Amino acid sequence: MKNLPVLFLLISTFTFSQSFQTPFEKGNGNQTTTFDEMRKFYQELAKQYPSISYETKGEDDNGAPIDVVIFNPTKQSFEDARKGKSVLFVNNGIHPGEPDGIDATMMLMRDLATGKIKAPKNVIFTAIANYNVSGMMNRGRFSRANQNGPEEYGFRGNARNYDLNRDFIKTDSKNSRSFQQIFQWLKPDVFIDNHVSNGADYQYTFTYISTNKERLGTILGNYFNDEMQKTLLKNMEKKGVISVPYVNIHGDVPDGGFPAFVDSPRYATGYTTLFNSIGTVVETHMLKPYKDRVKVTYDYMVDNLNYIDENYKTIQQKRAENLKQYKVGNRYALAWKLDSTKYENIDFKGFEAKYKPSDISGKTRLWYDRNSKFSKPVKFYNTYVPAKEITIPKYYVIPQSEWKIIDLLRLNQIKMIPIKQDSAITVEQYRIKDFKTVPNPYEGHYLHYDTFVTKESGKTKFRAGDFIVPLNQDGVKFLLETLEPEAVDSYFNWNFFDAMLGQKEYYSVYVFEDTAAKLLKENKALKTAFEMEKSINPKFAQDGDAQLDWVYKHSEYYEKTHRLYPIFRIN
Ligand SMILES: [Zn+2]
Structure with missing residues (x-):
């Protein structure tokens, strides 16, 4: 009898550590958590460890909760704890068919809570456990036709079939409203959006998109591109994970070089960049085994925690300096074009692209020979120049x-x-x-x-x-x-x-004919301009309807507000 409590303790410790395995870890390495399993896992983790908070902070179009998980070991509220620290914010499951980040984040939150990995002192780690909840609930085995696992996974579109990774500005979905609210609450210094790639085959498991350095801003963009991301990737390489920028080609082979992906504001990192947050899209390679993809996603997040922990002051200082670029009266680029004269050579580790007759059509088809690895310089075009500017x-x-x-x-x-x-x-x-x-x-x-x-x-x-x-x-x-x-x-x-x-009012030709004739008779300047238009434009000179319309558009009768943009500027 005396030994019972000890035995009980042993058993409960045993079941407890067992239960804090994620469904991905419990399975065969090729399985991802369901939404209900994920919630239960985090709720229990939060119950056991005060450093973990797990709260509903938004809503999917289908009414299901969007939850935010935070690792904050300080015993202060998030708002107090963040003072003087940096915030890393991770988004998972925007495309639930690409669930690597969902499983990786569960393990990482657990490992931080249990002390398996050292807690950063200067970073608060925050994540949306899963963003596209209705998509995650819509599980199947076939929608990612080219992907190597997991066995079952969610669907790309949400309940209303929106691709949430195009919805950050137009905000058609409740999901997007929730994201914007969560983002503005967290105000992160660094943001990561976890995905899986499509496209060509090559040796890398880990590929990434650094948010466009030009839109991010000169100071922050250069710091991120030349220093931070380079260091992060070097650290990954020390762990044996090689990486390459997202291979931004579709239907062709990468050997000829490729440009950096342009993440305009409709995309997650395009949106977060507008608020001066450093952003990376992780794109693990679809043809690599699921467990390897989850591992590199985990590694990159750990890598970020460590880097930010050491460099949080620099990051905050660069962010503050960067904002000064956008002063009233300064020029701002609304559009960018690729500078095809500027590129860096990447030592690209690929598979030989070969061609053979298709079993389906008999026509020539592409295939990659995985037995024929190569490493050769490939051009990566990563400089964009302003194509259109305005004054702020x-x-x-x-x-x-x-x-x-x-x-x-x-x-x-x-x-x-x-x-x-x-x-x-x-x-x-x-x-x-x-x-x-x-x-x-x-x-x-x-x-x-x-x-x-x-x-x-x-x-x-x-x-x-x-x-x-x-x-x-x-x-x-x-x-x-x-x-x-x-x-x-x-x-x-x-x-x-x-x-x-749209024009709201118009005219009947037979009535306006007489009005127009009167206008031309009474207004000499108008008549002169009208005759001038006829003399320089022979097609116009032959087109009665166009001539009447011209008079209408140059008269008081034409709606002044037609095509007038209803937001005004004061310079
Ligand atoms: Zn994706």
């Missing part, structure tokens, strides 16, 4: 009628000052001159691109309650990338302003 204004003015935009800015903690009384303000305004639109729906939208605006200025009336938005704030890049119509992922391009592209 002092303020935007946003009428309260644009409540959808105002709501998204609020979600991102953008400072906005309501106008106290009705006022006429001298502002600069854009007219949408031209744009193209994709022919088929893309992620729930008919996305515009190649947008081109012209500028006008004058006094415009605003109402009490409309908003003045200063650009002298931390979210300056977010404001520019969403509110400048020519930016690739602007709210304009994502269809938020399509209503103003």
